[in-house]
Amino acid sequence: MGTERNPASRLRAVLDGRVIDPGDPRYDDARTVYYSGFDRRPSAVVRPRDATEVARVVDVARDTGVELAVRSGGHSVAGHSGTEGGILLDLSELRSLDVDVERRTAWAGAGLTAGEYTTAVGVHGLATGFGDTPGVGVGGITLGGGVGYLHRLHGLTIDSLIAAEIVTANGKVVHADEATHPDLFWAIRGGGGNFGVATRFRFRIHEVDAAVGGMLILPATPNLLATFVEAALEAPETLSGMINVMRAPPMPFLPAEHHGRPIVMAALLNAGAPEAGERALAPFRALAAPLVDGLRPLRYRDVYEGGPEPPPAPAVAVRSFFMDGFDLGAAETIFDLLERSTASLSVSQFRVLGGAVARVPSDATAFAHRQRAIMGSLGAVYERGEERSTHETWAREGAAKLRRGEPGAYVGFLGEEGEAGAREAYPGATWERLRTVKARYDPTNLFRLNQNVPPAARHAARS
Numbered sequence: 001m002g003t004e005r006n007p008a009s010r011l012r013a014v015l016d017g018r019v020i021d022p023g024d025p026r027y028d029d030a031r032t033v034y035y036s037g038f039d040r041r042p043s044a045v046v047r048p049r050d051a052t053e054v055a056r057v058v059d060v061a062r063d064t065g066v067e068l069a070v071r072s073g074g075h076s077v078a079g080h081s082g083t084e085g086g087i088l089l090d091l092s093e094l095r096s097l098d099v100d101v102e103r104r105t106a107w108a109g110a111g112l113t114a115g116e117y118t119t120a121v122g123v124h125g126l127a128t129g130f131g132d133t134p135g136v137g138v139g140g141i142t143l144g145g146g147v148g149y150l151h152r153l154h155g156l157t158i159d160s161l162i163a164a165e166i167v168t169a170n171g172k173v174v175h176a177d178e179a180t181h182p183d184l185f186w187a188i189r190g191g192g193g194n195f196g197v198a199t200r201f202r203f204r205i206h207e208v209d210a211a212v213g214g215m216l217i218l219p220a221t222p223n224l225l226a227t228f229v230e231a232a233l234e235a236p237e238t239l240s241g242m243i244n245v246m247r248a249p250p251m252p253f254l255p256a257e258h259h260g261r262p263i264v265m266a267a268l269l270n271a272g273a274p275e276a277g278e279r280a281l282a283p284f285r286a287l288a289a290p291l292v293d294g295l296r297p298l299r300y301r302d303v304y305e306g307g308p309e310p311p312p313a314p315a316v317a318v319r320s321f322f323m324d325g326f327d328l329g330a331a332e333t334i335f336d337l338l339e340r341s342t343a344s345l346s347v348s349q350f351r352v353l354g355g356a357v358a359r360v361p362s363d364a365t366a367f368a369h370r371q372r373a374i375m376g377s378l379g380a381v382y383e384r385g386e387e388r389s390t391h392e393t394w395a396r397e398g399a400a401k402l403r404r405g406e407p408g409a410y411v412g413f414l415g416e417e418g419e420a421g422a423r424e425a426y427p428g429a430t431w432e433r434l435r436t437v438k439a440r441y442d443p444t445n446l447f448r449l450n451q452n453v454p455p456a457a458r459h460a461a462r463s
């Protein structure tokens, strides 16, 4: 390992013109991430154009021992896409997209956002499911699993992943699929950025075009919430979405007398013809007179239009959990938690799983929570760093009260929770298997700025 601590000159030697250092006028923009509270100052931001250039950056990080942060869309809730003094490998220029309409597949650069991919592939009346937010990177969401508007119909994002191009810790560009490096392919489907830098993904694309969806806001009581989640559990698999519960922010489209009062704000989508969508959504509309009914026929590629991209906030305390069922007691606990939160915005969110998610065996990928009925989360958005521990405690204790059944967490919603958090995301045998694959592809833990899986001991590195 070399002794050079400032890698900018070495990076410039291998990637001239693609290196932004602190003296560069683009520097502040280049280091900014979605949650601005993670105000980190890398010694260099580097923007490679392809896997070969990524490999050169990986070589420099490995040889200098300087911390390496990898960023696709910059939406990490744990601040992992920034580094203090290290190299920030920004993949935003990996933007290729090759759609094979006949074979229903697409190769996509890891630097595309979910919104960009959805719009471009949607031109053909086709889709791959990502999450609820267009700005999230295809890179980060795919490596974590991917739960959104199509998971009950077509599975998680990783269930549509056919292959990936990955730069491993030894600087090699590797193609991984079911037949080639199958252990690596298993691990990257849920195991996050632990195993290398994913530069391109090959996705299966599905015929999803006509849909009915949008936002539905109802005044909330514990009883209404429990019935709402029950309706989502009973809905056809064509319907997926997010059920948010919160005290209503002063949103201009909400009647003023409801500001500050509990609401259910659901983002729902039923894939398929309008008549079927109206039928699938009717039970939700019938629960109370809607405050806002934005459910409408749309084309899937427009799913993110006017959707719930929350305004960039300095920081958020998040905890995710799983539930094997929902009950009135859980709904009452949520109301109590929201009442007690001192955050500027606090929200509890529920996503019903099942359907295609549950049809994939739990050990087929590194996302092991496939048999859980509901994925829940608690989030508290806040402005000042000194509030952090208050909101972290609120989210942690609240999640422990709300979970039903085994503990568990979704890696995409893990904050800075250390190994305990990662172990909840990867329970039991998944953890051990990930550690073995980690030892094979990244034995020195070069890729450690993530929800880290430490390499298993005494395992030979693969050349």
Ligand SMILES: Cc1cc2nc3c(=O)[nH]c(=O)nc-3n(C[C@H](O)[C@H](O)[C@H](O)COP(=O)(O)OP(=O)(O)OC[C@H]3O[C@@H](n4cnc5c(N)ncnc54)[C@H](O)[C@@H]3O)c2cc1C
Residues within 6 Å of the ligand: 034, 069, 070, 071, 072, 073, 074, 075, 076, 077, 079, 080, 081, 091, 110, 130, 131, 132, 133, 135, 136, 137, 138, 139, 140, 141, 142, 143, 144, 145, 146, 147, 148, 192, 193, 194, 196, 197, 198, 199, 310, 412, 413, 449, 450, 451
């Ligand atoms: C507002 C918001 C909404 C969200 N909604 C959803 C949702 O609906 N469904 C869902 O499933 N998730 C959701 N998430 C979670 C999201 O999937 C994760 O935070 C994800 O990691 C973000 O990806 P990114 O590329 O934008 O993030 P980044 O910050 O760029 O990356 C996060 C981490 O992932 C790793 N990584 C990213 N790209 C690569 C790569 N190409 N190669 C290797 N490692 C990489 C790195 O460790 C990096 O630090 C949401 C997050 C936010 C902030």
